């Protein structure tokens with residue numbers, strides 16, 4: 212993988228076919244490029260943070276099949292699925308004894324899930340609370356879950372680092388259990404309630420844009 216100047220990266224991104232991905236790697240904060248994608252190429256790309264600095268950044272950028280407007284359910288629900296698929300692959304690698312690969316892939320998973328949790332706490336939850344006026348409801352429970360999820364992620368990383376496959380497997384199962392329940396509550400309660408609280412498609416899409424650039 213090589214580093215890219217912003218213009219080189221944008222050229223490679225513009226050349227992407229639908230559903231194809233480009234990994235943008237750099238030593239600098241990628242936010243300026245991501246902001247340009249949002250402002251100059253609205254709704255055409257999704258991205259996932261694989262490595263979040265401060266020394267090194269890697270962002271996986273995907274061209275969407277269609278550039279239609281999005282809502283929170285589609286956007287963050289899709290990210291739940293993406294992360295669940297990665298965790299399944301980590302479990303397989305742990306089972307196969309591929310310790311270094313499992314640790315590397317789990318680091319990408321943790322980076323993505325930490326980003327997802329930050330985006331919810333910094334952007335989504337305040338938007339939900341402001342639009343619905345519900346301050347002591349689902350977001351209180353979900354914030355508690357997030358603290359537990361982060362603790363479980365740290366346990367998995369510690370066991371992988373120590374090379375204890377059995378303990379890592381058990382910690383992944385515990386993480387998967389709490390994530391499963393947490394995601395159901397978000398997908399069945401918080402995301403749809405947030406989408407319904409927005410006045411129209413434009414407002415839903417604007418919120419997704421703010422979540423995406425968190």
Ligand SMILES: [Fe+2]
Nearest residue numbers: 328331353397
């Ligand atoms: Fe969450």
Ligand SMILES: [Fe+2]
Nearest residue numbers: 287327331397
């Ligand atoms: Fe979530």
